[in-house]
Amino acid sequence: MELFVNQILAGIATGAIYACMALAVVMIYQAIDHLNFAQGEMAMFSTFVSWQLMQWGVPYWGAFLLTLILSFIGGILIERLLFKPLAKAPILTHVAGFIALYAIINSVAGLIWDFTIKQYPTPFGSAPFLGSQLISTHQAGMIGVTVLLLIALYVFFQYTRFGLAMRAAASVPESARLVGVNTSWMIALGWGMAAAIGSIAGMLIAPVVFLEPNMMGGVLIYGFAAAVLGGLTSPFGAVVGGFLVGIFENLAGTYIPGVGNELKLPIALALIITVLVVKPAGLFGRPIVKRV
Amino acid sequence: MTALLNIKALNAFYGQVQALHGLEFSLQQGSVTTLLGANGAGKTTTLRAICNMVRTTGAIEFDGAALSSRSTENIVRLGIAHVPQGRGTFTTMTVEENLQLGAITRGDRAAVLSDIERMYAHFPVLKQRHTQQAGTLSGGEQQMLAVARALMLRPRLMLLDEPSFGLAPLIVRDLFKILGKINREEKVTMLVVEQNAQLALELADQAYVIETGRIVMSGKANEIADNEAVRKSYLGY
Amino acid sequence: MSAVQEAVTAAPAIEAVPKRAMTLGTGTSLLVLALLIAMPLFVKNFIIFQMTMLLVYGLAVLALNILTGGSGQFSLGQSAFYAVGAYTSAILMEHAGVNYALTLPVAGVICFAFGFLFGQPALRLSGVYLALATFALATAMPQLLKLGYFEHWTGGVQGLVVTKPDAPEVVQSVLSWFHLKMSQDMWLYYFTLAITIAIYIFSVNLLKSRSGRAFMAIRDNEIAASAMGVDVALYKTLAFGVSAGITGVAGGLGAIAVQFVAPDSFTIQLAIALFLGMVVGGVGWLPGSIVGSAFIIFVPNIAEGISKGLSGAVFGVILFLVIFLVPHGARQVALVAQHLIGQFKKR
Numbered sequence: 119m120e121l122f123v124n125q126i127l128a129g130i131a132t133g134a135i136y137a138c139m140a141l142a143v144v145m146i147y148q149a150i151d152h153l154n155f156a157q158g159e160m161a162m163f164s165t166f167v168s169w170q171l172m173q174w175g176v177p178y179w180g181a182f183l184l185t186l187i188l189s190f191i192g193g194i195l196i197e198r199l200l201f202k203p204l205a206k207a208p209i210l211t212h213v214a215g216f217i218a219l220y221a222i223i224n225s226v227a228g229l230i231w232d233f234t235i236k237q238y239p240t241p242f243g244s245a246p247f248l249g250s251q252l253i254s255t256h257q258a259g260m261i262g263v264t265v266l267l268l269i270a271l272y273v274f275f276q277y278t279r280f281g282l283a284m285r286a287a288a289s290v291p292e293s294a295r296l297v298g299v300n301t302s303w304m305i306a307l308g309w310g311m312a313a314a315i316g317s318i319a320g321m322l323i324a325p326v327v328f329l330e331p332n333m334m335g336g337v338l339i340y341g342f343a344a345a346v347l348g349g350l351t352s353p354f355g356a357v358v359g360g361f362l363v364g365i366f367e368n369l370a371g372t373y374i375p376g377v378g379n380e381l382k383l384p385i386a387l388a389l390i391i392t393v394l395v396v397k398p399a400g401l402f403g404r405p406i407v408k409r410v
Numbered sequence: 411m412t413a414l415l416n417i418k419a420l421n422a423f424y425g426q427v428q429a430l431h432g433l434e435f436s437l438q439q440g441s442v443t444t445l446l447g448a449n450g451a452g453k454t455t456t457l458r459a460i461c462n463m464v465r466t467t468g469a470i471e472f473d474g475a476a477l478s479s480r481s482t483e484n485i486v487r488l489g490i491a492h493v494p495q496g497r498g499t500f501t502t503m504t505v506e507e508n509l510q511l512g513a514i515t516r517g518d519r520a521a522v523l524s525d526i527e528r529m530y531a532h533f534p535v536l537k538q539r540h541t542q543q544a545g546t547l548s549g550g551e552q553q554m555l556a557v558a559r560a561l562m563l564r565p566r567l568m569l570l571d572e573p574s575f576g577l578a579p580l581i582v583r584d585l586f587k588i589l590g591k592i593n594r595e596e597k598v599t600m601l602v603v604e605q606n607a608q609l610a611l612e613l614a615d616q617a618y619v620i621e622t623g624r625i626v627m628s629g630k631a632n633e634i635a636d637n638e639a640v641r642k643s644y645l646g647y
Numbered sequence: 648m649s650a651v652q653e654a655v656t657a658a659p660a661i662e663a664v665p666k667r668a669m670t671l672g673t674g675t676s677l678l679v680l681a682l683l684i685a686m687p688l689f690v691k692n693f694i695i696f697q698m699t700m701l702l703v704y705g706l707a708v709l710a711l712n713i714l715t716g717g718s719g720q721f722s723l724g725q726s727a728f729y730a731v732g733a734y735t736s737a738i739l740m741e742h743a744g745v746n747y748a749l750t751l752p753v754a755g756v757i758c759f760a761f762g763f764l765f766g767q768p769a770l771r772l773s774g775v776y777l778a779l780a781t782f783a784l785a786t787a788m789p790q791l792l793k794l795g796y797f798e799h800w801t802g803g804v805q806g807l808v809v810t811k812p813d814a815p816e817v818v819q820s821v822l823s824w825f826h827l828k829m830s831q832d833m834w835l836y837y838f839t840l841a842i843t844i845a846i847y848i849f850s851v852n853l854l855k856s857r858s859g860r861a862f863m864a865i866r867d868n869e870i871a872a873s874a875m876g877v878d879v880a881l882y883k884t885l886a887f888g889v890s891a892g893i894t895g896v897a898g899g900l901g902a903i904a905v906q907f908v909a910p911d912s913f914t915i916q917l918a919i920a921l922f923l924g925m926v927v928g929g930v931g932w933l934p935g936s937i938v939g940s941a942f943i944i945f946v947p948n949i950a951e952g953i954s955k956g957l958s959g960a961v962f963g964v965i966l967f968l969v970i971f972l973v974p975h976g977a978r979q980v981a982l983v984a985q986h987l988i989g990q991f992k993k994r
Contacts, residue, residue: 218966225959293498298515
């Protein structure tokens with residue numbers, strides 16, 4: 119029994135990574151009704167930027183904040199320059215755009231910073247958390263930041279005028295325009311916010327998985343799995359989904375023979391497909407009504 | 411009385427198909443005008459053209475400002491509220507959030523809050539349901555919500571697209587009574603597009619009849635109501 | 648996000664390619680064919696090998712064209728089917744001593760089944776969700792191939808070496824009368840060419856047939872198709888199956904040509920490349936598959952020559968250029984060329 123509880127705790131700890139990534143995924147989905155396959159690469163790039171800033175002597179939190187701002191702006195720029203022109207194009211074109219972005223960012227990161235693995239600092243230290251062998255202070259910090267982020271997003275969307283406008287633009291764009299909301303800019307801001315959240319995810323994850331251009335590949339898939347499980351329309355669901363996926367991964371690794379680190383991705387795949395088929399809206403998402 | 415809205419030589423297109431042909435009319439400030447026509451005549455297209463939601467050529471002037479070069483959002487900010495066909499309710503948000511959205515472009519927080527109370531006074535049923543998800547309201551209630559939402563803008567011009575659609579006659583009567591009251595008390599100019607000619611002609615001062623994208627008749631509402639051809643085609647007697 | 652989707656009136660996810668435009672005219676086809684047959688006689692073995700790979704990837708892009716351009720289903724996971732086909736051939740050849748030619752139908756059938764099965768859960772997915780599921784499939788495949796459980800068969804991380812076949816005795820002896828010898832590469836090329844032509848003809852006919860019309864009806868408006876009596880479930884899974892089967896055959900041919908299979912040869916990068924090849928060639932335009940394939944093979948060569956790791960960026964930039972400037976890919980270019988030639992002829 120104790121092993122079980124320990125594995126759950128450990129799962130929550132690793133799940134914080136997926137939860138954070140999932141938040142960024144859901145954020146973009148809310149804004150544009152699409153899944154951005156390049157989300158992970160954007161987060162990775164942001165993390166590299168922060169690393170570079172620190173190499174140049176900027177202290178950790180300064181680099182963190184600066185990266186956050188740069189990522190926000192970067193997200194907006196990418197949307198305005200590359201995706202706004204595609205607004206009316208068929209879905210295939212959008213998917214092609216995301217894939218192209220994925221390829222470019224991954225490649226450019228490798229060109230600028232090469233593919234050797236780098237250490238990335240954590241502001242939380244890596245001592246055992248409250249004496250527990252299973253959660254380090256860094257992981258506790260991750261969970262804390264993720265929860266804070268979630269609360270901040272919740273307050274933003276539910277209690278500010280801007281958040282209300284964004285929700286309206288995503289929900290019924292035409293009606294949003296008819297109350298004076300500039301829906302086009304709402305999309306750009308959605309991208310900016312998603313990029314910023316992604317950068318936070320990257321900077322929290324890098325200390326654990328080490329910084330290199332391919333670090334986000336698996337994490338992204340898990341982030342998708344978490345977002346899908348929690349419901350693509352629910353930030354809360356995304357975070358819960360992240361923790362659940364972390365727990366599931368840990369339990370599967372412990373109790374199912376033959377399943378180790380090697381099967382991480384196939385498990386995520388199976389999870390994604392199962393959820394999308396059985397309950398496409400996820401645990402907390404709004405059911406999608408198809409009007410015929 | 412000055413013309414608040416002036417439309418000259420308006421053509422509207424859906425892709426290659428031309429839906430409006432050389433439309434011309436104007437709305438006097440403070441008046442209620444109704445645009446009557448059968449299905450597919452171009453009534454909705456006219457409203458959409460005013461808000462620049464379809465491709466147009468020609469001139470649309472609102473209080474001296476040209477509309478065709480502005481985006482829909484900016485046209486709204488000039489003071490034109492459009493209650494679309496089907497109501498366009500934000501179904502996943504609460505009634506109160508829908509009202510807040512109506513005023514989202516306004517900066518005067520205190521006035522917005524008092525306006526919300528005023529809407530609840532006009533439409534008590536909305537106050538009852540103010541924390542409910544808007545999608546769970548009945549058709550009539552959603553229509554009232556849509557009108558209230560439009561009023562939250564404190565518009566100078568209100569465009570209403572078939573407000574009676576799908577509603578029971580008694581509810582429509584109440585709704586039109588409220589519209590008349592709002593026009594008189596709050597001095598909101600209205601353009602009401604309707605298939606339900608009878609009530610629309612009772613409410614309106616001015617009337618136009620549109621057929622296949624062209625205005626075929628215009629005049630005072632009571633004169634149009636007495637017109638033989640209109641009575642036969644649209645009033646059923 | 649809009650919780651209500653207008654399923655009937657929403658624009659289709661993929662623009663339709665008019666049926667007439669789906670293939671090349673007869674004259675152009677014969678010209679291309681003549682070129683393909685004659686080329687190997689004049690070039691070195693390595694170039695012949697590259698041309699073989701051109702055909703192999705061309706087949707894979709063709710398969711994706713049938714799935715996406717034909718039935719409107721996205722797939723970022725073709726690399727998974729390619730991998731299964733490649734490993735099937737490799738395992739049969741190296742562990743069971745099966746003749747290389749016979750491994751191909753087996754690869755095709757196994758991949759068809761795999762695709763058909765994957766198509767089942769995929770039925771409930773569309774658009775970005777399907778793209779996501781296939782993306783996950785492609786990402787997961789290398790790990791599945793590395794599994795210790797299968798290592799005895801798959802060779803684990805190291806993979807398997809595949810023996811290159813010689814030209815058959817019959818061909819050798821006929822050629823020896825003319826004092827000619829056929830190299831392994833050349834034989835493999837003609838072998839692949841023959842299969843490619845056969846599959847191409849099959850695909851063209853498939854799309855022209857009743858099944859093809861069903862695919863395209865589903866692509867353009869699934870609900871309307873269903874309302875008209877098209878068995879949407881059957882045709883969607885069929886499309887996945889056929890596409891996977893062809894990709895599997897391509898994988899097998901690829902394995903034989905490259906003489907090697909390893910898990911890290913079949914990553915998401917391959918799936919992305921195939922997707923890219925389809926877009927560049929022109930979605931749904933079967934002849935464009937070869938253009939797309941040429942793109943996939945030669946652009947990385949050039950890019951890597953300039954700087955290692957650059958190919959990703961070059962791919963991405965070109966993909967953006969294509970979707971902004973020439974969204975219908977090579978088909979659009981071909982149409983413009985055709986138009987210009989027509990104008991020129993009039994003078």
